[in-house]
Amino acid sequence: MPPTGDPLARRYRRLLLCHPRDYRRARADEMVGVLLDAAPPGRTRPTVREAANLIRHGLRCRLGRPASRTVGVWATLAAVICGLFTAALATRAAWETSPPQPGRAETAGVFAAVLPGHDLGDVDPAPALFTFYSQPLTVRSLENVLLGDGGEYQRSSVVAVAAGTPRMPAGETLALARRRLHETGWQVYEPLSDSTPSCPEKTCATPVTSIGTTLLARRGDTVLELHVTSPPPVDGSHLSLALSRTTPPAVLPAGIAGGLLGAGIGWLVFGWASRRTEAAHPARGAVGVLFAITLFLWWTPVLLTVPPLLRHHLDEPHPTWHPLWEWLGQPAASLLFVVGAATALLGLALAAAPRRGPDPLPTTG
Template sequence: MHRWLLLSYPRDYRRERGAEILETVQDVAPTSRRARVAANLVRHGLRARLGRPASRSVVVWASIFAVVCGLFAASFATWLTWVDSRPLDHDELAGAVGHLYPDQQVSHLDRDDPPSAFTIYGQPLSWSSASDLLLGDGGEYSLAVLGASFEQLPAGRPLVLAELRQRLQAAGWDDTEPVYSNAYDCIPDDPRCDPASIPADITVYAKRGDNVLEVHINADNTTPVMDFAMTRSTPSSSSPAGVVAFVLGASSGWCLFGWASRRTEGGHPAAQGTAKFLYGFAMFLWWAPILLSAPQLLSHQLSEPHVRWHPLWEWLGQPVMSLPFLLGCLMLTLALGLAALPHRQPADRTLAHG
């Protein structure tokens, strides 16, 4: 087993010192816990991959890079599970609405299935929509949805809401507590602004199987309009795929950072400085959207009931901030290019680069 754990060390380090390390481990292992020996072996190997033995901050920078690589890898993996999920079926929506309100005439019902699991302005993502995605409209890229509505329902929103929840529960839907939101905003300092008099829209979320139903009742107390929106629930494979992808992405990010760190360790000072600047700028472009989006999304997630958590990429500020992400990728590519440039090694250097 210990021989396999040596893979945590750089290749040339293993060639030069691998036999010595194994002999030391064999001498120490009988008197120590094997788990502790294995953990120390991996820890020192990962540290050796970073080079720069006199530097303390290199571990911090490598950790920052590894974590964000893991997050983006997990985000991509969960996106793949969504894309592979069961497509929406307009017949399911028609059946669900008809079962809930068999005595009401539907004024609108989508008759076509969505073209893909995610759409932007109702269409699948394509090169023609790249400008929308990159230049501020990334928030329009969202789960595909099927809609239906009633324009005439019995007056009295409390009765409509109570009846809706009863029908949902009778049909096997697990519904949430209603969410109330102001139908419009007014200027707080305006004397005509009375927050207590602002009518509130009502939204109820319900889940049954892999279907999520969002029911919206407008703020008109005389003739309420009820809108239905059906989407898919989070695939069951999303979490396992995300965990595996995070581990692989973080490990790959650590190894990639270590390779670049060792490659630039003995390089020209100008190349080292440029690579560090490019790396720092890239980390700013990658982490800033996360630090801005995650707290806001967490507050939103906790402030009202959800039957489905927002997908991971939205917590990372994507695809709204996809342009900074791509710019960060460009900066890292340039930094890796600098690391790949050949440079002369000192004659007494014992650790070659692998």
Template sequence: MSLIRRYRRLLLAYPRAYRRERGEEILGLLLDTAPAGRARPTPREAIDLIRGGLRCRLGRPASRTVGVWAVLTALICGLFTASVAARAAWETSRPQPDRAEFTTTFATAFPGHRLAADVQTAPALFVYYNHPPRLAQWHGLLLGDGGEYQEGAAAGSAAGPMPATPERTLETAVRRLRADGWRVYEPTSEVLRTCDGTGCDTADQPVQTVLVARRGDTVLRATFDDPRSFGSYLSVEAQRATPPAVLPVATLAGLAGGVLAWLVFGWASRRTQGRRGVPLLLGLTLFFWWMPALPATASLAGHHLAEPHPSWHPLWEWLGQPALSLAFLLGLAGATTVLAIALAPRREPRPVTVTPG
């Protein structure tokens, strides 16, 4: 490949209209300054051309912050795209554990403990109020009640009197699960305060202990409670772990979505240059999109650090979705308005005719 063709390929970073107007001029300057015998651009030249082209795509040469707005837009759009792709990749998972699988696992980990008859199973991978989401539920799902959309699970609790102490039950469960091929994580305990003030005896407060284990694509979570406070001393959940396809699919989709968002942002930025109100609309759009994501990420990060998580929470929950989807919809309305303004034809100033006096 000749040096000219390599330079032309790098010039693709610039918008088409800019290349038509100044592409040959830039190419000529590059060739004039290149020493004889050079076969390819230097790394510095390549970086400068790509950086200059990307900046040129954003337009607004007088703005010092347009690059920041473009990065924020590309990043959040890439994360939204990755979330959608991750949810699609979740369909490669096996169905959630049924009653037979859950009962067998419970008997393995907790011999001698009687399982209550009301074992709850999940009718779908993800449920809304323990039912498969339906189109008729969109209003509640998107407008304030989206936090009830979550991964399904098989769940049950121990019934009757406790046949062994909590310490003995936990020790037996760890030993038997490991013998059955489960990876058992270090149990975590938390004191649940039921009173406040100086007269509160913390030594008499109930303690909740959580045991987490994983085998293959199944995650087990057992919670040991004080029967004096909760009635049942043991509750157990089993659900599928994140399928292996989710990470690569979400990563590729996120990168593609981020690049596309950057290009669309640059096109809209150039088209709306000089139009009033567009920067305010863009700022409101990014505010509504980032506002749920930042606190949700901080909250989930602390939650993950506080206890074992062999399977992370889905990506969309880190973005505050769909629990705070109302903010997402407001941002989507702002972005749609900006694109509509960009699509509208620009009014060219009419020539002024001077009449001789």
């Protein structure tokens, strides 16, 4: 047995804790002895390469595949995506701590303070914190969410529109609003403009280009979005103001806690299924295929959504970022998530089937 008083031997044994207990009982002394024999005189610490190899091999053993070079990668992918999904679920629950959406009185007060001299028209209240096609999400609408309309599930806002004809040109209205926002304590962001061709007459003989300008501001837990259109549209309002709430403080810690919990559970479940199907299992191939399908269905929306959404955030001001689930392509790609969950459950069920012959020696610590 290698001397336990040797500091290098003690450090090697600490690294071997990554291996299952039974594996350490059977091979730890031999492994430490080989490592000490290969170490040059005077060394007191394992090299970075040795440490990495021992940790990597230990994780492979705990996953039931000590000879596999990729099992750690697959386990990490499974753990990360499970952590992301549970984090998104936790953040959605934490959004319920948000204050109620602004009411009619608060909206009218902000409108009067930001746009003095403008007449307030209709005020459209927010029916819920998040809405699907401007209505609260219901069980009946889940079918439409799954069949491709999930992107319509969005944060809601209370919208007020100006009544009558424009009191001043669009540029003067924006200048007035920016000045009043600064004076009343709002943090104002740079305005964004886009142009849209429209046809004021049925024949569309003389198309007109409408320029829409959006001004964003934030004060406390409230976000303001002012939209001005020039020239005024024939069938709509030239001026609208929307108020919504910022991300509640509870969302970040809830997301971190939910993500860590989900990643840990994902790693453990993957390890269990991997050890179950290590050898002499009738469904080993099927479980591997189902696992690959699950990862493909879960990771594809994430990889397709993150780059454009990141560019969107970098190109435009955002007083509050999009919710985490939108970064995961949800619920726009909720059908892929549901199918992936079904293949994952089927794979776990097959992994739980009895093995052929006697069970292999346990490999867990």
